[in-house]
């Protein structure tokens with residue numbers, strides 16, 4: 001019985017993989033949350049704060065430090081997004097982050113990453129202008145979270 005349940009959850013993961021945000025559904029006894037992927041809601045593209053809350057905080061945490069409720073279920077811990085500038089000589093790596101959001105994390109090609117490819121998801125929600133607006137407002141919000 002338990003086996004059938006697991007198989008069904010895996011199917012959901014695969015079907016929804018391109019268009020997904022994690023929703024933390026239940027705590028297992030070991031304290032590792034069960035993460036269910038669901039279709040990403042169409043949150044207004046002009047608010048970086050709202051999009052970050054809906055699309056990123058489950059993994060990266062509301063404060064960006066990488067300790068969101070879904071983080072313990074990840075194979076690789078979500079990156080601490082507050083030190084991206086600090087680790088890049090004090091300059092926020094806009095182009096690099098934009099590429100990761102559009103095309104996915106470089107780690108994904110090795111099959112080890114949980115970071116979704118947002119470009120594909122955003123293009124389903126709107127045209128290129130809206131996708132650009134989403135990415136740019138998300139980047140503005142991430143820049144506002146940087147430690148000095």
Ligand code: HEC
Nearest residue numbers: 022055056059074076077078079097100105107113114115
């Ligand atoms: C399902 C969990 C999950 C969600 C949701 C998620 N991320 Fe990630 N993210 C990760 C993990 C895990 C990594 C680290 C591994 C990797 O880079 O692939 C990561 C890495 C990153 C990196 C790379 C940092 C670097 O340069 O090393 C950026 C930038 C990032 N995420 C931004 C975002 C933004 C913005 C959102 C929301 C639009 C988001 N992430 C949503 C899990 C997630």
